Amino acid sequence: MKILQLNFERGWRGGERQTLYCMRQFRQAGHEVSLMARRGSQMANTARAEGFHVYEQDGPLGQIGFLMGSGKKFDIIHAQTANTITWAALTRWAHRRPVVFSRRTDFRVRNDAKIRIKWQRIDLFVAISESAAAEPRRLGIKPVIIRSAVEPVTVDQARVQRFLDEWVPTGKRLISTSAALINDKDPLTMIEAVNILAQQRDDFVFVHLGGSGDAEQAARARVAELGLEKIYLFAGFQKDIESLYSAMDVFAMSSVEEALGSSVLDAFLQRIPVVSTDAGGLKESLADGRGVLCKTGDYEAMAEGMRRMLDDTAFREAAIARAHDYVRQEHDVQEMARRYLREFEGLLQR
Incomplete structure (x- = not known):
């Protein structure tokens, strides 16, 4: 599979680390993995340093243009952050590729109707915990639970x-x-x-x-x-x-x-x-x-x-x-990746 990861955060927190974990494991499983990220961000720099192809954009217009023009080159478009799922979902008519969203927050949404419409455009909705799944369930969405992972480290x-x-x-x-x-x-x-x-x-x-x-x-x-x-x-x-x-x-x-x-x-x-x-x-x-x-x-x-x-x-x-x-x-990182890949394969079969 050709998998495009989306993460447009400026800094480096838990979601960025999880994005990198996914990218490493998907590549290790034999898939071609790329990233669309904010220009000059730590996410972009870290992924590039690890040998991933990174498409850097400056803002929403850059995201929209890339997804409309190049999104069709990928088999799966995986939005790892809330500020990327909007554009991935709204440009789906152009790229016609399955859109996956990993929800990493448990905030209550403010505009139910607007969010429901956006979330209904997602082909696979993943929540990282029961808490993160509560709001989509309230709005009639049925997320799959795939918990975030941690990797064993060699202590420096x-x-x-x-x-x-x-x-x-x-x-x-x-x-x-x-x-x-x-x-x-x-x-x-x-x-x-x-x-x-x-x-x-x-x-x-x-x-x-x-x-x-x-x-x-x-x-x-x-x-x-x-x-x-x-x-x-x-x-x-x-x-x-x-x-x-x-x-x-x-x-x-x-x-x-x-x-x-x-x-x-x-x-x-x-x-x-x-x-x-x-x-x-x-x-x-x-x-x-x-x-x-x-x-x-x-x-x-x-x-x-x-x-x-x-x-x-x-x-x-x-x-x-x-x-x-x-x-x-x-929370094993390999098991997390296997669960994602099983869901991705199911999307492509359907």
Whole structure:
């Protein structure tokens, strides 16, 4: 098959990593894989560096023109982001190729009629979790569930040591999160939880990994107000973040919106205990004792969960074992690709 992947994001987050995972696995299975991406984006540069053919465009007009003129060269057009499915679906009359969409969010849609019409033009609607499937189901769409995946990593020990030397004082335990500083990730709840924990003990630092966003100013102001500047550290976007999980004693998530939360899966895979809110797909990932689940906004419960993961060895090890078994079974990258390819083949047969 000739498969065209669409991802027009500027930065690099979970959806871009999943796009790259799909591309690698589809190519490994013997298919010809290309990418349409935003000009100069990290997605475009990374894919090109790995030997994929990349079609760079500047905006919606570029996307529309390419899909209308060149879309027919491909067997499958796979939109990995919401800002590409619109144009893939609306130009379907021109390229006449099956359109696949992977929904990676669980946001409630605002314009039901408009979204329903667009989604009905999609030949295969994939949701990465039950949470991500809720809105399409409400609008009468029947998505296929194909969960996002994580790959085992070879930890770069030198990279980890440089990170520890820069951010973690000797003798301190490390609690961390990986989340952009945006309101959906609710960094203020995380800060309040860390503040409670800091009043109980002084043997840890909290390092926030993630780029800037609409909640950054408020988050930094709250840290300063609480006097947590030496405990709650903003490390910003970090390259090769997968290696850094191995240095953590606890991984935490405070999201209020989260379709899946692939960073939690990274922690599972590296046997790092997780404390998380129950937003969206996080509730699915941490079910059955695979971590500590807290209600969204409940910073007291998060603080207690982090304390227990630090102190209760038996509880921590049991959660780690369950989480590791789960992620290896349900979020294997090769199995994810096989599920996609089975669906693609079914589309072409029909």
